[in-house]
Amino acid sequence: MDKSKTFDLSKTGLTRRTALKGLAAGAGLAVAPGFVRYSQAQSSAPIKIGFQSHRTGIGAAYGRWYEKTTAAAIKAINDAGGINGRPVEVIIEDDGTDPGRGAEVVGKFATQHKTDIVFGTLFSHVVIGSAPAAGEAKMPYFVVSEGHHVASTKLNRYVFQPGITDVKSQIQAMAPWIAANAGKKVTQIFPDFAFGYDHRDYLPPALKAQGAEVIAQIAIPPTESSFTKYFPQIPAETEVIYHVMVGPAVLTFVKELGEFYGSNRPQLFGFIDSLEATDINSPGLEFLDGSHFWEGSPRYAQPDDSAAQKAYRAAVGIDDNGAAVGDPKDVSTAAHMFGCWETLYVVKKAMEDAGYKGPEDRAKLVEATEALTEFAEGPEHPQGPKTFNGKIHQCFGIQNISKVEGGRLNVVHKTKIEDGLYEPEGDYTTQSL
Amino acid sequence: MHFGPHLLLAALEGFVTSAVLALTALGLSLVFGVMRVVNVAHGEFFMLGAVLAWAISTAISGHPALGFLAALVLAPLIVGAIALVAERLVLRRLNYNPEATIVATIGMLYIIQQLALTFYGPEARPVEPPFSYRILLPWFGYSGYKLSIIAASAFLLLATWFVLTRTKIGLVMRATQYDSETAQAFGIPVDRVYAGVFALGAMLAAVAAVLIVPISQAHYLMGQDPLLLSFIVVIIGGLGSLRGTLVAAVLIGLSDGIISVFFSPTLAKIIATLLVAMVLVFRPQGLFGTASR
Numbered sequence: 138m139d140k141s142k143t144f145d146l147s148k149t150g151l152t153r154r155t156a157l158k159g160l161a162a163g164a165g166l167a168v169a170p171g172f173v174r175y176s177q178a179q180s181s182a183p184i185k186i187g188f189q190s191h192r193t194g195i196g197a198a199y200g201r202w203y204e205k206t207t208a209a210a211i212k213a214i215n216d217a218g219g220i221n222g223r224p225v226e227v228i229i230e231d232d233g234t235d236p237g238r239g240a241e242v243v244g245k246f247a248t249q250h251k252t253d254i255v256f257g258t259l260f261s262h263v264v265i266g267s268a269p270a271a272g273e274a275k276m277p278y279f280v281v282s283e284g285h286h287v288a289s290t291k292l293n294r295y296v297f298q299p300g301i302t303d304v305k306s307q308i309q310a311m312a313p314w315i316a317a318n319a320g321k322k323v324t325q326i327f328p329d330f331a332f333g334y335d336h337r338d339y340l341p342p343a344l345k346a347q348g349a350e351v352i353a354q355i356a357i358p359p360t361e362s363s364f365t366k367y368f369p370q371i372p373a374e375t376e377v378i379y380h381v382m383v384g385p386a387v388l389t390f391v392k393e394l395g396e397f398y399g400s401n402r403p404q405l406f407g408f409i410d411s412l413e414a415t416d417i418n419s420p421g422l423e424f425l426d427g428s429h430f431w432e433g434s435p436r437y438a439q440p441d442d443s444a445a446q447k448a449y450r451a452a453v454g455i456d457d458n459g460a461a462v463g464d465p466k467d468v469s470t471a472a473h474m475f476g477c478w479e480t481l482y483v484v485k486k487a488m489e490d491a492g493y494k495g496p497e498d499r500a501k502l503v504e505a506t507e508a509l510t511e512f513a514e515g516p517e518h519p520q521g522p523k524t525f526n527g528k529i530h531q532c533f534g535i536q537n538i539s540k541v542e543g544g545r546l547n548v549v550h551k552t553k554i555e556d557g558l559y560e561p562e563g564d565y566t567t568q569s570l
Numbered sequence: 571m572h573f574g575p576h577l578l579l580a581a582l583e584g585f586v587t588s589a590v591l592a593l594t595a596l597g598l599s600l601v602f603g604v605m606r607v608v609n610v611a612h613g614e615f616f617m618l619g620a621v622l623a624w625a626i627s628t629a630i631s632g633h634p635a636l637g638f639l640a641a642l643v644l645a646p647l648i649v650g651a652i653a654l655v656a657e658r659l660v661l662r663r664l665n666y667n668p669e670a671t672i673v674a675t676i677g678m679l680y681i682i683q684q685l686a687l688t689f690y691g692p693e694a695r696p697v698e699p700p701f702s703y704r705i706l707l708p709w710f711g712y713s714g715y716k717l718s719i720i721a722a723s724a725f726l727l728l729a730t731w732f733v734l735t736r737t738k739i740g741l742v743m744r745a746t747q748y749d750s751e752t753a754q755a756f757g758i759p760v761d762r763v764y765a766g767v768f769a770l771g772a773m774l775a776a777v778a779a780v781l782i783v784p785i786s787q788a789h790y791l792m793g794q795d796p797l798l799l800s801f802i803v804v805i806i807g808g809l810g811s812l813r814g815t816l817v818a819a820v821l822i823g824l825s826d827g828i829i830s831v832f833f834s835p836t837l838a839k840i841i842a843t844l845l846v847a848m849v850l851v852f853r854p855q856g857l858f859g860t861a862s863r
Contacts, residue, residue: 194791362786363587363785366583366831367830369579369831386789388694389787393785396704396711397711398711414693420698
């Protein structure tokens with residue numbers, strides 16, 4: 138072996154002279170006027186929000202649109218003077234839609250980036266995996282996940298979901314409509330992980346209260362790529378298929394459902410998750426015409442859209458079909474991503490209420506968030522009005538049921554906030570900070 | 571659903587899985603048989619095939635069949651060329667040392683996957699099938715395209731079999747597989763045979779991916795399952811045995827289809843893996859493999 142190619146530390150290492158030079162330069166920089174002025178003026182330093190983004194992995198489509206919505210909201214907040222007069226800066230770390238990496242990312246925000254809060258997670262298994270790390274670091278963790286795990290009070294006092302209603306509430310609010318309009322015998326298809334289990338656990342009692350019943354439950358792994366093999370488990374007497382799928386293969390799922398049934402299908406009630414970021418006019422989806430979907434916020438512009446909703450859509454950059462302006466094929470995750478926008482405004486309100494100055498005020502921020510009770514519909518909450526329960530860290534808003542008609546989704550029913558309220562299962566405020 | 575149609579659906583699903591699996595596993599088996607290289611990056615060549623199919627079919631406008639046919643021809647060729655480069659740059663320099671090549675192909679797996687993530691992105695993107703005909707059975711509908719996958723795969727397998735057993739190239743490959751030193755002594759350019767076989771193995775994976783992508787979408791992580799299943803098939807069938815690979819692919823595909831439909835896909839995977847363990851314990855050379863000399 139050629140010896141000259143081996144790495145010899147003694148030859149390439151620092152000499153004492155260069156080390157001294159470096160030290161001197163560093164010291165010079167520290168006493169330079171610009172440097173001092175910046176470090177003293179802490180009140181004008183930006184508020185740092187760590188964004189735990191699903192940039193890769195099975196949640197990538199959501200991650201991309203969550204980033205777009207967040208960027209739009211931050212721009213709006215900064216243009217209006219920031220939070221407590223300070224600009225807001227977002228630092229993005231990819232969690233790979235993986236719970237293990239999610240926890241690492243929270244740790245990285247706490248120790249390396251020293252962000253003020255962590256924000257933005259969608260997938261429920263990542264939230265559940267990351268929450269202990271947030272609690273340990275005493276890092277306020279604002280998720281936009283839809284799962285019931287925050288409201289179940291099984292996480293910890295630092296985890297909040299103030300921007301999107303949880304699944305248990307959504308289901309409870311929509312069950313009467315499903316039982317009255319779609320059918321009484323329901324077969325459920327859901328992803329085989331935490332988010333799916335919320336549907337598995339809360340739909341049967343909600344339907345039972347309405348005189349309907351769940352006759353079969355089919356769990357499908359979110360990484361599955363072929364679905365036909367699951368469909369024979371759907372009982373023949375099924376009147377409604379209640380479907381909610383996530384992951385990269387959602388389009389395949391719906392297509393194969395269409396191949397299996399054709400036009401001779403039971404009623405379909407789906408969470409738009411099954412087609413989020415996917416064009417409902419894709420070839421093979423014609424059979425969806427006349428079926429119904431839950432939407433948190435409508436993908437297609439509706440005739441009765443408020444001025445706030447219109448302004449929000451323009452700021453995020455989606456057209457009337459819910460696709461990116463200029464690229465009709467780039468369909469957004471409109472039903473969920475509004476939660477990022479609204480959550481950031483809740484953070485702004487809570488930070489202002491708390492007189493938040495820096496990481497030492499995180500406990501004050503938690504208490505100020507818990508003290509919030511309602512969010513009025515408007516530019517800060519374009520999806521609609523919400524109430525907030527500080528004991529379970531969860532907000533409650535209206536839900537939309539939309540019908541596929543003529544290649545678009547038209548809202549046919551809006552639930553009321555009261556429809557989705559339930560008895561709290563616990564109280565985070567009794568936990569120590 | 572009644573038992574008869576239920577079984578029919580299970581069998582159809584099973585045959586589609588078998589068809590794709592047979593092609594993919596054959597590539598893995600060839601590479602191992604001739605070169606004694608365990609190619610851990612095989613699933614990534616599969617993924618590359620699907621991603622390229624998306625790129626090619628979206629670049630070509632007009633009827634979806636045009637783009638698909640172009641992808642069917644071009645994607646495997648491009649993947650083959652990439653494999654050829656990888657073989658020249660990496661495997662040859664390691665002298666095809668079995669341990670070193672495993673580690674090297676693990677590295678290739680990550681490099682290819684991350685490059686796909688960088689340049690193609692994390693989204694799953696659909697490729698339109700060349701035709702969308704729905705076969706209407708009395709009990710359920712089935713995609714006509716899925717059935718055509720079985721036919722296409724059978725044709726490609728026959729073609730591979732023909733090349734291996736009836737042509738001079740096949741003879742040279744088999745000679746190299748049987749005893750590479752003697753083959754070299756008889757003037758066979760073993761070095762070039764290795765390169766060709768590695769490229770061919772990758773092309774088989776790529777063509778399988780092009781066939782499957784209209785029903786499953788291209789995604790940068792899609793190479794993991796085919797890799798695992800190919801290993802299962804190759805171990806059960808016997809490393810390096812064409813017939814064994816085919817039989818094992820049909821066995822695993824059908825059992826996967828039938829067990830998934832009647833019970834659960836998880837159980838199907840458990841049973842397949844258990845079968846591998848049993849084969850390794852009681853017949854380490856595989857069902858059709860010959861004991862190493």
